[in-house]
Amino acid sequence: MTHVEDNALTADQLTLGYGERTVINALSLDFPAGQMTAILGPNGCGKSTLLRALARLIVPAAGKVRLGGEDVFAMDTRALARQLAILPQSSKAPEGITVGDLVRRGRTPWRGLFSPWSEADAAAVSGALNEVGLADLSDRPIDQLSGGQRQRAWIALVLAQNTSCLLLDEPTTWLDLAHQIEVLSLIRKRNRDQAVTVVTVLHDLNLAARFYDRLVLLGPNGMVAAGSPQDVLTQENLATAFGLAALVMPDPVTGTPMVVPR
Numbered sequence: 001m002t003h004v005e006d007n008a009l010t011a012d013q014l015t016l017g018y019g020e021r022t023v024i025n026a027l028s029l030d031f032p033a034g035q036m037t038a039i040l041g042p043n044g045c046g047k048s049t050l051l052r053a054l055a056r057l058i059v060p061a062a063g064k065v066r067l068g069g070e071d072v073f074a075m076d077t078r079a080l081a082r083q084l085a086i087l088p089q090s091s092k093a094p095e096g097i098t099v100g101d102l103v104r105r106g107r108t109p110w111r112g113l114f115s116p117w118s119e120a121d122a123a124a125v126s127g128a129l130n131e132v133g134l135a136d137l138s139d140r141p142i143d144q145l146s147g148g149q150r151q152r153a154w155i156a157l158v159l160a161q162n163t164s165c166l167l168l169d170e171p172t173t174w175l176d177l178a179h180q181i182e183v184l185s186l187i188r189k190r191n192r193d194q195a196v197t198v199v200t201v202l203h204d205l206n207l208a209a210r211f212y213d214r215l216v217l218l219g220p221n222g223m224v225a226a227g228s229p230q231d232v233l234t235q236e237n238l239a240t241a242f243g244l245a246a247l248v249m250p251d252p253v254t255g256t257p258m259v260v261p262r
Contacts, residue, residue, distance in 0.1 A: 007068055007083065007164035007197045008033035009054060014063035016049050023049045025222060026063070031214075034195040036188060038208040040232075041218030042242050047201045048089060048169050050218075054199065055086040055167050067165060081109035085158040089169040089201075093142045099153045100138035103128055106160030128159035131186055148179035155183065159190060166190070168200040172207070180204070184211045209233055209256040217241050233257040 009031040016024040023046040031037045031054075039047045052058045054065055056072045065072045072080055085106070093102055106128070107121045129135040132152040142150060151171065158166060168187065172180040188211055191198050202208045208215055209229035217224040217232050219241035225232045238244045244261060251258040 007195075009084075009165055009197060009199065010064075010066045010069075011050070011054065012064040012066065014050075014053060014065065015061045016046065016053050016058065017061055022061070024053075027223060028063075029216060029223070029226060031197060031199050033197050034191070035213040036191050036198040036200070036211065037214040037216060038200050038202045038212040039216045039218065040202060040205060040208055040241075041224075042220065045218040045220060045241075047218060051086070051167055051169050051199065051201050055084060056080065057086070078109050081161070081163075083163050084165040084167065085161040085163040086167040087154055087158050087169060087171055089173070091154050095143065097142055098138065099134055099140055099142060099145070099156075100125070100129070102142055102153055103138075103156045103160050106157040106162075109161060124160045124162050125156075128156040131159055131190065132156045148175050148182070151175060151179070151183060152186075155186065163196070165197040166199070168198070170201050170203065172202070172204070180207060187211075205233060205238075205259045206251065206257075209258070210251065210254050229257050233259060 011027055011029045014024060014027045015022060027050070039050060041047050049058065053060055056065070059073070067084060103125050107124060111121065126135070129138055132155055134149065134152055134156060137145070137149065142153060145153065155171065171187070172183055175183065184207060187198060190196050200212070212229065214227065215229050215232040216226045217237055224241045225237045233248055235246060235248055238246050238259065246262055247260045248257050249260065
């Protein structure tokens with residue numbers, strides 16, 4: 001079981017950009033331990049840039065990112081990879097690699113260069129494949145899978161990494177609605193079962209409200225709101241972030257906010 005006090009993620013006065021263009025300016029934000037947080041906003045507002053900075057994939061112009069109170073840029077790479085996993089927006093597997101071989105790569109941070117494959121490694125891979133429903137396809141080449149199956153294989157890889165913090169960049173892109181719900185359900189199950197901190201970039205506001213404890217809404221001029229779905233998905237905030245005129249009403253199934261564009 002994960003110790004939730006160890007996996008809170010924090011951005012402290014974070015400034016991010018490319019060259020002279022600033023995308024995120026002096027952002028301070030908490031991603032609470034053991035909770036699921038979705039980052040929302042229009043294209044170009046810095047959602048993926050923020051996620052990449054949280055994963056130490058880009059260096060901030062200013063500010064800090066902390067995991068469990070420790071500066072991620074000062075952490076040993078292997079130590080960080082044992083605590084934090086990221087699924088990028090677009091992932092490409094080597095040609096001909098099988099599902100099982102791909103998922104086994106998630107164990108790399110836990111193994112030395114010449115370490116034998118352990119029972120813990122086997123259990124982590126087997127458990128991840130079972131979680132995503134691909135145990136029967138472990139010998140199937142990735143390029144022979146459907147889009148939804150392929151995405152579940154990549155999610156199994158980061159689940160097999162067995163970290164206390166999981167970052168996902170648009171994990172439901174290109175999936176039909178049934179597969180989107182399937183993917184978000186299995187992510188939430190890992191969160192609920194093991195108190196894993198989850199931070200996800202999403203485009204679908206209504207799915208974010210259904211599945212996530214906390215939302216962060218970015219707009220063209222920075223953060224618009226952060227908090228519960230009810231606090232963030234308001235008509236005023238949607239107008240500020242997206243320039244969108246919309247009704248917000250209770251979802252008839254879950255009671256969470258449902259956005260209906262006018």
